[in-house]
Amino acid sequence: MIKRIAWAGLMLLSAHASADTPASFMARYAQEAGVAVTALSPARGEALYRGEHPGKNGAMQSCASCHTANPKQAGQTRVGKRIEPLAPSVNPQRFTDAAKVEKWFRRNCTDVLARECSAQEKGDFIAWLNQIK
Ligand code: HEC
Numbered sequence: 001m002i003k004r005i006a007w008a009g010l011m012l013l014s015a016h017a018s019a020d021t022p023a024s025f026m027a028r029y030a031q032e033a034g035v036a037v038t039a040l041s042p043a044r045g046e047a048l049y050r051g052e053h054p055g056k057n058g059a060m061q062s063c064a065s066c067h068t069a070n071p072k073q074a075g076q077t078r079v080g081k082r083i084e085p086l087a088p089s090v091n092p093q094r095f096t097d098a099a100k101v102e103k104w105f106r107r108n109c110t111d112v113l114a115r116e117c118s119a120q121e122k123g124d125f126i127a128w129l130n131q132i133k
Pocket of ligand 1: 062065096101109113
């Protein structure tokens, strides 16, 4: 019996640990940045998404280059591979997996901005995407 209860508790704990949501990422990044969640800015998140920066080959690029001007639409990699939409309202898989989120922020921010995104920027970015209906 006790074993059973302990097992159920473990299951609950592990289910909880993997239950990331856009809101839980916003809370985490705000805390990392040392600001309140309410200080995250959808406007700054959108500016980050649309901001153009010179790429390695001199051509301008932005997050929208691959994710398109409308994050409710599917995008495309440089070699034409489909990218599912980023907006959680149309793609509920988004911002539910910490390893994935961290991996792609690191890769794409370095690619577009030639540096990693700050915790504040990641929080702003999700704050913007998460309020798109
Ligand atoms: C060269 C193409 C490309 C550019 C430019 C790009 N991305 Fe992406 N992004 C991808 C691909 C490919 C994936 C992974 C495939 C997928 O998740 O559908 C991805 C996934 C992501 C994810 C994962 C989200 C999740 O929970 O699934 C985040 C966050 C992200 N990108 C942020 C950004 C940001 C921020 C920028 C601009 C600084 C950006 N991307 C620019 C191609 C790109």
